Amino acid sequence: MIPNPVPIPQPVCPVCRSPLRDTAADARPGSVDAAQDPAGCAGCGAVYPRLYGILDLRPDRTPSAWDDADRETADVLAAAFSAATYSELVALQQSRRRESEVRGMRAHYTGYLLGQEDRSRSMVDGFHAGLDRIFPGGPAGAALDLGCGSGAGLAALAGMYGAVVGLEPGLSNLILAKKALESLPGARVLLIRGVGQALPFGDGAFGYVQMQNVIEHVLDADPVVDETRRVLAAGGRFAADSRNRYDLFRREPHVHLRGVGFLPVRWQKPYVWFRKRIRYEQTRLWSYGELKRILKRRFGKDFRIVFPVLAAYGQSGYLDRWVRRVGRIPCLGGLLLRFFPSHWVFTCKR
Ligand SMILES: [Zn+2]
Incomplete structure (x- = not known):
């Protein structure tokens, strides 16, 4: 079923939230056009660059080593874009990651990304x-996929919402x-380069915001939750999954180590480096209690933290039935939730 189209929310200046000039030629999904016309803010005069047709609306674009490496990889992917398949581009991107980021897990990450579209749809x-x-x-x-990554969630959202922003x-x-x-030539999807701490959209622009496999890479969650609430319309809903810091059952998914989350946050980085020689810079898993504090601050009582649907992680439906049964047992259910591998979070803006 194709949803009725709704207007795509127009991006605004992430700093002063004034309208932008020259956004007309915006990203055409499915092609890397060479459009490089910057967009200027009508309010504060800031100028935002555009690369491969994608507006860069990050308030802070200070050059960094990460940025340079990402730009070089983007150039390589863009050059290969029309001749390569999606899988080939994913493999190309992963092949360019530094050894200190992947250390023996390159094939694991590539496989993970290639299986993501199905998992994302279930999620x-x-x-x-x-x-x-x-x-x-x-x-x-309209729907916002906050931290859309390599786009796995966008197709599923485009089948449900009349306009989607990644x-x-x-x-x-x-x-x-x-x-x-x-593969979705008719989809109404706008891609924007930006950050969750300063969303380049006006208040109430979205009916739905989601974060898939993202919260654990948000090091300062409070401003991201503030911004998420701001861009939701009244009655708008937010959903996210979060890998649990205090997971008793599984290894830490990014570095395949047990018990990392039970260490104080400042010890996690040196511990992962000591054990695996992997840089653990951009990951910070949140516990049930930490998530609760972050959500309560902004959404009051209008949030719930629940067991995930394990089928969305490729697990058997049998496990889901078992979890639902145990989850209903008083005390035991709550205890299991606190040490379960992941949480799903739902909120609504009243
Ligand atoms: Zn501005």
């Missing part, structure tokens, strides 16, 4: 089933997202 379905149970409403307005800080990921959208 989007699971998110909406969960939301409808707790905050009934059904899809409405926002992501990494340019090479956005090139992959463009490729992922190539």
